Amino acid sequence: MAVDFTQVEFDSGNPEPRCPCILLLDTSSSMGGAPINELNAGLQAFQEALFKDELALLRIEIALITFGATVQVTQDFIAADQFIPPVLAVSGYTPMGEAINLALDKLDQRKQIYKSHGISYYRPWVFLITDGAPTDAWQSAAQRVQAAEQGKKVAFFSVGIQNADMQVLQRIANRPPLYLQGLSFRELFVWLSTSLSSVSRSSPGELVALPSPQGWASV
Amino acid sequence: MSWQVIGASVIGTSHRRTDLPCQDAHAYRVLKQGVVMAVADGLGSAQYAEQGAQFVVQQALGLLEKELAHNPKMHEWERIMKYVFSMVCLALNDLADSRQHAFKDYATTLLLAVVTPHYLATGQIGDGAIVGLCDGQMRLISKPQRGEYANETYPLTAENALDALAISITEAVNAVAVFTDGLQNLTLNLAQLSVYQPFFAPFLTALQKPLNCTTTSEQLATFLACERVCARTDDDKTLVIAVWH
Numbered sequence: 001m002a003v004d005f006t007q008v009e010f011d012s013g014n015p016e017p018r019c020p021c022i023l024l025l026d027t028s029s030s031m032g033g034a035p036i037n038e039l040n041a042g043l044q045a046f047q048e049a050l051f052k053d054e055l056a057l058l059r060i061e062i063a064l065i066t067f068g069a070t071v072q073v074t075q076d077f078i079a080a081d082q083f084i085p086p087v088l089a090v091s092g093y094t095p096m097g098e099a100i101n102l103a104l105d106k107l108d109q110r111k112q113i114y115k116s117h118g119i120s121y122y123r124p125w126v127f128l129i130t131d132g133a134p135t136d137a138w139q140s141a142a143q144r145v146q147a148a149e150q151g152k153k154v155a156f157f158s159v160g161i162q163n164a165d166m167q168v169l170q171r172i173a174n175r176p177p178l179y180l181q182g183l184s185f186r187e188l189f190v191w192l193s194t195s196l197s198s199v200s201r202s203s204p205g206e207l208v209a210l211p212s213p214q215g216w217a218s219v
Numbered sequence: 220m221s222w223q224v225i226g227a228s229v230i231g232t233s234h235r236r237t238d239l240p241c242q243d244a245h246a247y248r249v250l251k252q253g254v255v256m257a258v259a260d261g262l263g264s265a266q267y268a269e270q271g272a273q274f275v276v277q278q279a280l281g282l283l284e285k286e287l288a289h290n291p292k293m294h295e296w297e298r299i300m301k302y303v304f305s306m307v308c309l310a311l312n313d314l315a316d317s318r319q320h321a322f323k324d325y326a327t328t329l330l331l332a333v334v335t336p337h338y339l340a341t342g343q344i345g346d347g348a349i350v351g352l353c354d355g356q357m358r359l360i361s362k363p364q365r366g367e368y369a370n371e372t373y374p375l376t377a378e379n380a381l382d383a384l385a386i387s388i389t390e391a392v393n394a395v396a397v398f399t400d401g402l403q404n405l406t407l408n409l410a411q412l413s414v415y416q417p418f419f420a421p422f423l424t425a426l427q428k429p430l431n432c433t434t435t436s437e438q439l440a441t442f443l444a445c446e447r448v449c450a451r452t453d454d455d456k457t458l459v460i461a462v463w464h
Binding site (some may be wrong): 002003004005008009010011012014015017117118119120121122123135175197199201202205206208 | 225231234249260261262264265267326345346365366367368369370371372374400404405406407408409410411415417418420421422424425426430434435438439444445447448451453454
Protein backbone atom coordinates (compact mmCIF):
# COMPACT_ATOMS: atom_id res chain seq x y z
CA MET A 1 0.00 0.00 0.00
CA ALA A 2 1.65 3.22 -1.14
CA VAL A 3 1.77 6.43 0.89
CA ASP A 4 -1.47 8.38 0.39
CA PHE A 5 0.12 11.77 -0.33
CA THR A 6 -3.27 13.45 -0.62
CA GLN A 7 -3.62 12.89 3.13
CA VAL A 8 -0.33 14.59 3.96
CA GLU A 9 -1.27 17.88 5.64
CA PHE A 10 0.86 20.96 6.20
CA ASP A 11 1.21 23.07 9.31
CA SER A 12 -0.36 26.43 8.53
CA GLY A 13 0.36 28.05 11.87
CA ASN A 14 3.91 29.23 11.29
CA PRO A 15 4.05 32.99 10.93
CA GLU A 16 5.69 34.28 7.77
CA PRO A 17 9.16 35.70 8.33
CA ARG A 18 9.05 39.49 8.33
CA CYS A 19 11.05 41.86 6.16
CA PRO A 20 10.96 45.22 7.99
CA CYS A 21 11.76 48.44 6.11
CA ILE A 22 11.78 52.00 7.46
CA LEU A 23 11.45 54.87 5.00
CA LEU A 24 13.24 57.91 6.42
CA LEU A 25 11.93 60.87 4.44
CA ASP A 26 13.05 64.50 4.35
CA THR A 27 10.01 66.79 4.49
CA SER A 28 11.90 70.04 5.10
CA SER A 29 10.71 73.25 3.39
CA SER A 30 13.17 72.92 0.53
CA MET A 31 11.36 69.76 -0.54
CA GLY A 32 8.31 71.93 -1.32
CA GLY A 33 6.75 71.93 -4.79
CA ALA A 34 7.83 69.35 -7.35
CA PRO A 35 10.06 67.25 -5.03
CA ILE A 36 7.39 66.48 -2.42
CA ASN A 37 4.74 65.96 -5.14
CA GLU A 38 6.95 63.43 -6.88
CA LEU A 39 7.86 61.79 -3.57
CA ASN A 40 4.16 61.37 -2.77
CA ALA A 41 3.57 59.90 -6.22
CA GLY A 42 6.53 57.61 -5.60
CA LEU A 43 4.94 56.31 -2.40
CA GLN A 44 1.81 55.46 -4.41
CA ALA A 45 3.95 53.62 -6.92
CA PHE A 46 5.59 51.78 -4.02
CA GLN A 47 2.26 50.51 -2.75
CA GLU A 48 1.17 49.47 -6.23
CA ALA A 49 4.42 47.60 -6.83
CA LEU A 50 4.21 45.78 -3.50
CA PHE A 51 0.72 44.60 -4.34
CA LYS A 52 2.02 42.73 -7.36
CA ASP A 53 3.90 40.23 -5.18
CA GLU A 54 1.71 38.01 -3.00
CA LEU A 55 4.50 36.60 -0.89
CA ALA A 56 6.04 40.04 -0.37
CA LEU A 57 2.69 41.36 0.86
CA LEU A 58 2.72 38.79 3.64
CA ARG A 59 6.30 39.41 4.68
CA ILE A 60 7.25 43.03 4.12
CA GLU A 61 6.48 45.56 6.88
CA ILE A 62 6.75 49.29 6.26
CA ALA A 63 7.27 52.17 8.66
CA LEU A 64 7.59 55.83 7.71
CA ILE A 65 9.51 58.45 9.66
CA THR A 66 9.50 61.99 8.32
CA PHE A 67 11.83 64.79 9.41
CA GLY A 68 11.15 68.49 8.88
CA ALA A 69 9.76 70.87 11.47
CA THR A 70 9.50 67.80 13.67
CA VAL A 71 10.56 64.18 13.56
CA GLN A 72 7.46 62.03 13.29
CA VAL A 73 6.54 58.41 12.99
CA THR A 74 4.08 59.06 10.19
CA GLN A 75 3.41 55.33 9.88
CA ASP A 76 4.34 52.76 12.49
CA PHE A 77 5.22 49.28 11.26
CA ILE A 78 2.38 47.91 9.19
CA ALA A 79 2.07 44.92 6.90
CA ALA A 80 2.63 45.81 3.26
CA ASP A 81 -0.86 44.74 2.32
CA GLN A 82 -2.29 47.32 4.72
CA PHE A 83 0.07 50.15 3.84
CA ILE A 84 -1.79 53.25 2.71
CA PRO A 85 0.66 55.84 1.37
CA PRO A 86 0.24 59.17 3.16
CA VAL A 87 0.28 62.53 1.37
CA LEU A 88 3.27 64.31 2.91
CA ALA A 89 3.53 68.08 3.40
CA VAL A 90 6.70 70.12 3.98
CA SER A 91 7.88 72.41 6.73
CA GLY A 92 10.96 73.35 8.75
CA TYR A 93 14.58 72.27 8.66
CA THR A 94 16.34 68.91 8.51
CA PRO A 95 16.75 67.09 11.86
CA MET A 96 18.27 64.05 10.19
CA GLY A 97 20.33 62.94 13.20
CA GLU A 98 17.27 62.72 15.41
CA ALA A 99 15.36 60.87 12.68
CA ILE A 100 18.12 58.31 12.23
CA ASN A 101 18.29 57.67 15.96
CA LEU A 102 14.54 57.21 16.09
CA ALA A 103 14.64 54.79 13.17
CA LEU A 104 17.31 52.64 14.82
CA ASP A 105 15.37 52.66 18.10
CA LYS A 106 12.16 51.62 16.29
CA LEU A 107 14.02 48.74 14.63
CA ASP A 108 15.36 47.48 17.94
CA GLN A 109 11.85 47.57 19.40
CA ARG A 110 10.44 45.76 16.38
CA LYS A 111 13.02 42.98 16.66
CA GLN A 112 12.11 42.51 20.33
CA ILE A 113 8.47 42.11 19.37
CA TYR A 114 9.38 39.56 16.70
CA LYS A 115 11.55 37.63 19.14
CA SER A 116 8.92 37.57 21.84
CA HIS A 117 6.40 36.12 19.36
CA GLY A 118 8.76 33.59 17.83
CA ILE A 119 8.62 35.38 14.47
CA SER A 120 11.71 35.17 12.28
CA TYR A 121 12.83 38.18 10.27
CA TYR A 122 15.23 39.31 7.60
CA ARG A 123 17.92 41.95 8.08
CA PRO A 124 15.97 45.24 8.31
CA TRP A 125 16.37 48.03 5.76
CA VAL A 126 16.47 51.74 6.42
CA PHE A 127 15.98 53.86 3.32
CA LEU A 128 16.87 57.55 3.78
CA ILE A 129 15.91 60.17 1.22
CA THR A 130 17.04 63.80 1.60
CA ASP A 131 17.54 66.91 -0.52
CA GLY A 132 19.88 68.67 1.87
CA ALA A 133 22.14 68.25 4.85
CA PRO A 134 21.36 67.63 8.53
CA THR A 135 20.63 70.76 10.52
CA ASP A 136 21.03 68.95 13.84
CA ALA A 137 23.83 66.99 15.47
CA TRP A 138 24.17 63.91 13.34
CA GLN A 139 27.61 62.52 14.13
CA SER A 140 26.55 60.18 16.91
CA ALA A 141 23.68 58.92 14.77
CA ALA A 142 26.21 58.25 12.00
CA GLN A 143 28.34 56.27 14.45
CA ARG A 144 25.32 54.20 15.41
CA VAL A 145 24.62 53.46 11.76
CA GLN A 146 28.23 52.45 11.11
CA ALA A 147 28.26 50.17 14.14
CA ALA A 148 24.90 48.65 13.20
CA GLU A 149 26.11 47.97 9.65
CA GLN A 150 29.33 46.45 10.97
CA GLY A 151 27.34 44.16 13.20
CA LYS A 152 25.02 43.40 10.26
CA LYS A 153 22.09 44.65 12.30
CA VAL A 154 20.67 46.79 9.53
CA ALA A 155 21.08 47.51 5.82
CA PHE A 156 21.20 51.33 5.56
CA PHE A 157 20.66 52.96 2.18
CA SER A 158 20.80 56.69 1.54
CA VAL A 159 19.59 58.62 -1.48
CA GLY A 160 20.35 62.28 -2.13
CA ILE A 161 18.24 64.44 -4.39
CA GLN A 162 18.66 67.95 -5.82
CA ASN A 163 21.22 69.80 -3.65
CA ALA A 164 21.76 67.05 -1.12
CA ASP A 165 25.09 67.04 0.66
CA MET A 166 26.46 63.74 -0.65
CA GLN A 167 29.63 64.10 1.44
CA VAL A 168 27.66 64.00 4.67
CA LEU A 169 25.62 61.06 3.40
CA GLN A 170 28.87 59.26 2.65
CA ARG A 171 29.87 59.70 6.27
CA ILE A 172 26.63 58.36 7.65
CA ALA A 173 26.36 54.99 5.94
CA ASN A 174 28.96 52.41 4.87
CA ARG A 175 27.15 51.96 1.62
CA PRO A 176 27.93 54.71 -0.92
CA PRO A 177 24.94 57.06 -1.17
CA LEU A 178 23.01 57.13 -4.45
CA TYR A 179 21.98 60.29 -6.23
CA LEU A 180 18.48 60.42 -7.67
CA GLN A 181 18.27 61.33 -11.33
CA GLY A 182 15.90 64.26 -11.55
CA LEU A 183 12.87 63.39 -9.48
CA SER A 184 12.44 59.77 -10.62
CA PHE A 185 10.85 58.67 -7.35
CA ARG A 186 8.53 56.25 -9.10
CA GLU A 187 11.44 54.26 -10.48
CA LEU A 188 13.20 54.41 -7.11
CA PHE A 189 10.22 53.03 -5.26
CA VAL A 190 9.54 50.28 -7.80
CA TRP A 191 13.19 49.32 -7.38
CA LEU A 192 12.77 49.31 -3.61
CA SER A 193 9.70 47.11 -3.81
CA THR A 194 11.48 44.61 -6.09
CA SER A 195 14.54 44.58 -3.84
CA LEU A 196 12.52 43.99 -0.69
CA SER A 197 10.63 41.21 -2.47
CA SER A 198 13.92 39.51 -3.32
CA VAL A 199 15.12 39.75 0.27
CA SER A 200 11.82 38.47 1.60
CA ARG A 201 12.04 35.24 -0.35
CA SER A 202 15.74 34.56 0.08
CA SER A 203 16.85 31.25 1.55
CA PRO A 204 19.73 30.71 3.95
CA GLY A 205 23.06 31.35 2.32
CA GLU A 206 21.61 32.95 -0.74
CA LEU A 207 23.22 36.16 -1.87
CA VAL A 208 20.32 38.45 -2.61
CA ALA A 209 20.87 39.85 -6.08
CA LEU A 210 19.42 43.35 -6.05
CA PRO A 211 18.31 44.88 -9.32
CA SER A 212 20.57 47.60 -10.66
CA PRO A 213 19.55 51.09 -9.52
CA GLN A 214 20.61 52.52 -12.86
CA GLY A 215 17.01 53.22 -13.78
CA TRP A 216 16.82 56.03 -11.25
CA ALA A 217 20.23 56.67 -9.73
CA SER A 218 23.41 58.23 -11.00
CA VAL A 219 25.90 55.72 -9.73
CA MET B 220 10.80 -7.22 11.19
CA SER B 221 13.08 -4.64 9.66
CA TRP B 222 13.41 -1.04 8.62
CA GLN B 223 11.78 0.45 5.53
CA VAL B 224 13.36 3.67 4.32
CA ILE B 225 12.34 6.08 1.59
CA GLY B 226 13.94 9.35 0.60
CA ALA B 227 13.94 12.07 -2.05
CA SER B 228 15.60 15.41 -2.78
CA VAL B 229 13.78 17.76 -5.12
CA ILE B 230 14.72 21.10 -6.62
CA GLY B 231 12.84 24.18 -5.40
CA THR B 232 10.98 26.56 -7.73
CA SER B 233 13.32 29.43 -6.84
CA HIS B 234 16.30 27.42 -8.07
CA ARG B 235 14.44 26.49 -11.22
CA ARG B 236 13.84 30.19 -11.79
CA THR B 237 17.49 31.12 -11.37
CA ASP B 238 18.86 28.07 -13.24
CA LEU B 239 20.55 26.68 -10.15
CA PRO B 240 20.60 22.92 -9.60
CA CYS B 241 19.07 21.20 -6.60
CA GLN B 242 21.51 21.86 -3.78
CA ASP B 243 20.00 19.37 -1.35
CA ALA B 244 21.43 15.86 -1.08
CA HIS B 245 20.58 12.76 0.89
CA ALA B 246 21.80 9.21 1.35
CA TYR B 247 20.93 6.25 3.57
CA ARG B 248 21.79 2.61 4.07
CA VAL B 249 19.91 -0.14 5.80
CA LEU B 250 22.55 -2.22 7.58
CA LYS B 251 22.47 -5.27 9.79
CA GLN B 252 22.68 -3.14 12.94
CA GLY B 253 20.28 -0.40 11.88
CA VAL B 254 19.85 2.50 9.49
CA VAL B 255 22.27 5.35 8.80
CA MET B 256 20.89 8.52 7.20
CA ALA B 257 22.54 11.71 5.96
CA VAL B 258 20.89 14.87 4.63
CA ALA B 259 22.58 18.08 3.47
CA ASP B 260 21.52 21.47 2.10
CA GLY B 261 24.12 23.39 0.09
CA LEU B 262 24.00 27.15 0.61
CA GLY B 263 22.72 29.13 -2.36
CA SER B 264 25.62 31.58 -2.21
CA ALA B 265 28.26 28.83 -2.44
CA GLN B 266 29.52 28.24 -5.95
CA TYR B 267 29.86 24.46 -5.56
CA ALA B 268 27.11 24.01 -3.01
CA GLU B 269 25.54 20.96 -4.66
CA GLN B 270 28.92 19.24 -4.83
CA GLY B 271 29.53 20.08 -1.16
CA ALA B 272 26.17 18.59 -0.18
CA GLN B 273 26.66 15.42 -2.26
CA PHE B 274 30.17 14.94 -0.96
CA VAL B 275 29.38 15.29 2.73
CA VAL B 276 26.45 12.88 2.71
CA GLN B 277 28.56 10.18 1.04
CA GLN B 278 31.54 10.77 3.33
CA ALA B 279 29.35 10.77 6.42
CA LEU B 280 27.54 7.58 5.42
CA GLY B 281 30.80 5.72 4.87
CA LEU B 282 32.09 6.78 8.28
CA LEU B 283 28.83 6.00 10.07
CA GLU B 284 28.68 2.55 8.51
CA LYS B 285 32.20 1.76 9.69
CA GLU B 286 31.47 2.94 13.21
CA LEU B 287 28.17 1.10 13.43
CA ALA B 288 29.91 -2.14 12.41
CA HIS B 289 31.74 -2.03 15.78
CA ASN B 290 28.40 -2.14 17.62
CA PRO B 291 29.08 0.92 19.75
CA LYS B 292 27.17 1.45 22.96
CA MET B 293 24.61 4.25 23.11
CA HIS B 294 26.80 6.62 25.13
CA GLU B 295 29.69 6.29 22.68
CA TRP B 296 27.79 8.20 20.03
CA GLU B 297 28.61 11.58 21.59
CA ARG B 298 32.26 10.96 20.78
CA ILE B 299 31.54 9.22 17.48
CA MET B 300 29.34 12.01 16.11
CA LYS B 301 32.01 14.61 16.91
CA TYR B 302 34.56 12.42 15.18
CA VAL B 303 32.41 11.90 12.09
CA PHE B 304 31.60 15.59 11.71
CA SER B 305 35.21 16.65 12.14
CA MET B 306 36.39 14.04 9.62
CA VAL B 307 33.74 15.16 7.13
CA CYS B 308 34.81 18.80 7.56
CA LEU B 309 38.45 17.87 6.99
CA ALA B 310 37.61 15.81 3.93
CA LEU B 311 35.52 18.65 2.49
CA ASN B 312 38.35 21.08 3.12
CA ASP B 313 40.78 18.72 1.37
CA LEU B 314 38.39 18.47 -1.57
CA ALA B 315 38.25 22.26 -1.88
CA ASP B 316 42.05 22.51 -1.61
CA SER B 317 42.61 19.81 -4.21
CA ARG B 318 40.50 21.80 -6.64
CA GLN B 319 42.05 25.12 -5.58
CA HIS B 320 38.69 26.43 -4.51
CA ALA B 321 37.73 28.27 -1.37
CA PHE B 322 36.31 26.13 1.44
CA LYS B 323 33.26 28.39 1.65
CA ASP B 324 32.40 27.59 -1.97
CA TYR B 325 31.29 24.18 -0.73
CA ALA B 326 29.17 25.51 2.15
CA THR B 327 26.47 23.10 3.24
CA THR B 328 24.49 22.01 6.28
CA LEU B 329 24.61 18.38 7.47
CA LEU B 330 22.15 16.26 9.45
CA LEU B 331 22.98 12.68 10.45
CA ALA B 332 20.85 10.00 12.11
CA VAL B 333 21.70 6.49 13.24
CA VAL B 334 18.82 4.32 14.41
CA THR B 335 19.08 0.81 15.86
CA PRO B 336 16.68 -1.31 17.92
CA HIS B 337 18.33 0.21 21.00
CA TYR B 338 18.83 3.93 20.36
CA LEU B 339 18.67 6.91 18.05
CA ALA B 340 21.78 9.06 17.70
CA THR B 341 21.70 12.34 15.74
CA GLY B 342 24.11 15.12 14.86
CA GLN B 343 23.32 18.41 13.15
CA ILE B 344 25.03 21.56 11.95
CA GLY B 345 22.71 24.04 10.22
CA ASP B 346 18.99 24.17 9.63
CA GLY B 347 16.53 21.43 8.79
CA ALA B 348 15.48 18.98 11.51
CA ILE B 349 15.25 15.40 12.73
CA VAL B 350 12.09 13.98 14.30
CA GLY B 351 11.48 10.59 15.94
CA LEU B 352 8.44 8.55 16.90
CA CYS B 353 8.12 8.33 20.70
CA ASP B 354 4.94 7.07 22.38
CA GLY B 355 2.97 7.30 19.18
CA GLN B 356 3.91 10.96 18.49
CA MET B 357 6.61 12.39 16.29
CA ARG B 358 8.88 14.47 18.55
CA LEU B 359 11.47 17.05 17.57
CA ILE B 360 14.81 15.36 18.27
CA SER B 361 17.19 17.80 16.59
CA LYS B 362 16.05 21.34 15.87
CA PRO B 363 16.88 23.86 13.12
CA GLN B 364 19.87 26.12 13.80
CA ARG B 365 19.29 29.66 12.59
CA GLY B 366 21.25 32.85 12.73
CA GLU B 367 19.48 36.08 13.69
CA TYR B 368 17.87 36.37 10.27
CA ALA B 369 15.41 34.14 8.43
CA ASN B 370 17.90 33.66 5.63
CA GLU B 371 20.88 32.75 7.80
CA THR B 372 22.18 29.43 9.02
CA TYR B 373 25.51 27.89 9.96
CA PRO B 374 27.22 25.73 7.37
CA LEU B 375 29.99 23.15 7.94
CA THR B 376 32.39 25.57 6.34
CA ALA B 377 31.86 28.35 8.88
CA GLU B 378 34.68 29.14 11.26
CA ASN B 379 34.19 27.14 14.46
CA ALA B 380 31.37 25.20 12.79
CA LEU B 381 32.06 22.21 15.01
CA ASP B 382 31.15 24.35 18.04
CA ALA B 383 27.65 24.49 16.58
CA LEU B 384 27.36 20.69 16.34
CA ALA B 385 24.24 19.59 18.22
CA ILE B 386 24.17 15.92 19.20
CA SER B 387 21.20 14.02 20.56
CA ILE B 388 21.10 10.44 21.82
CA THR B 389 17.76 8.97 22.82
CA GLU B 390 16.15 5.61 23.56
CA ALA B 391 14.97 3.54 20.64
CA VAL B 392 12.29 4.96 18.33
CA ASN B 393 10.11 3.20 15.77
CA ALA B 394 10.44 5.87 13.11
CA VAL B 395 12.83 8.68 12.20
CA ALA B 396 12.49 11.46 9.65
CA VAL B 397 15.23 13.84 8.53
CA PHE B 398 14.47 16.86 6.34
CA THR B 399 15.95 20.13 5.09
CA ASP B 400 14.63 23.59 5.83
CA GLY B 401 12.48 23.64 2.68
CA LEU B 402 10.02 21.48 4.64
CA GLN B 403 10.41 23.11 8.08
CA ASN B 404 7.39 25.39 7.80
CA LEU B 405 5.16 22.52 6.74
CA THR B 406 6.19 19.97 9.34
CA LEU B 407 7.04 21.93 12.49
CA ASN B 408 5.47 24.56 14.67
CA LEU B 409 8.62 26.64 14.87
CA ALA B 410 7.59 28.86 17.77
CA GLN B 411 6.73 25.92 20.00
CA LEU B 412 9.33 23.58 18.49
CA SER B 413 6.73 20.85 18.08
CA VAL B 414 5.96 18.51 15.20
CA TYR B 415 2.85 18.75 13.02
CA GLN B 416 1.62 15.16 13.29
CA PRO B 417 -0.74 15.16 10.27
CA PHE B 418 2.22 15.60 7.93
CA PHE B 419 3.84 12.35 9.02
CA ALA B 420 0.78 10.20 9.77
CA PRO B 421 0.25 8.94 6.19
CA PHE B 422 3.93 7.98 5.94
CA LEU B 423 3.87 6.08 9.22
CA THR B 424 0.71 4.23 8.23
CA ALA B 425 2.02 3.14 4.84
CA LEU B 426 5.60 2.33 5.83
CA GLN B 427 4.52 0.04 8.63
CA LYS B 428 3.41 -2.41 5.95
CA PRO B 429 5.73 -3.89 3.35
CA LEU B 430 6.04 -1.80 0.20
CA ASN B 431 8.46 -1.18 -2.65
CA CYS B 432 10.83 1.44 -1.26
CA THR B 433 12.25 2.40 -4.63
CA THR B 434 8.87 3.08 -6.19
CA THR B 435 7.65 4.84 -3.08
CA SER B 436 10.75 7.06 -3.06
CA GLU B 437 9.95 8.05 -6.64
CA GLN B 438 6.40 8.87 -5.59
CA LEU B 439 7.78 10.92 -2.71
CA ALA B 440 9.88 12.92 -5.18
CA THR B 441 6.79 13.59 -7.28
CA PHE B 442 4.91 14.70 -4.19
CA LEU B 443 7.68 17.07 -3.07
CA ALA B 444 7.63 18.66 -6.52
CA CYS B 445 3.85 19.05 -6.65
CA GLU B 446 1.94 22.32 -6.80
CA ARG B 447 0.54 21.97 -3.29
CA VAL B 448 4.04 21.79 -1.75
CA CYS B 449 5.59 24.43 -4.03
CA ALA B 450 2.86 26.89 -3.07
CA ARG B 451 4.21 26.74 0.48
CA THR B 452 7.94 26.77 -0.18
CA ASP B 453 10.17 27.67 -3.12
CA ASP B 454 13.28 26.14 -1.54
CA ASP B 455 14.84 22.73 -2.36
CA LYS B 456 13.20 19.94 -0.35
CA THR B 457 14.57 16.70 1.08
CA LEU B 458 12.82 14.11 3.21
CA VAL B 459 14.19 10.78 4.38
CA ILE B 460 11.96 8.64 6.57
CA ALA B 461 12.69 5.26 8.16
CA VAL B 462 9.98 3.17 9.79
CA TRP B 463 10.32 -0.07 11.72
CA HIS B 464 7.85 -2.66 10.53
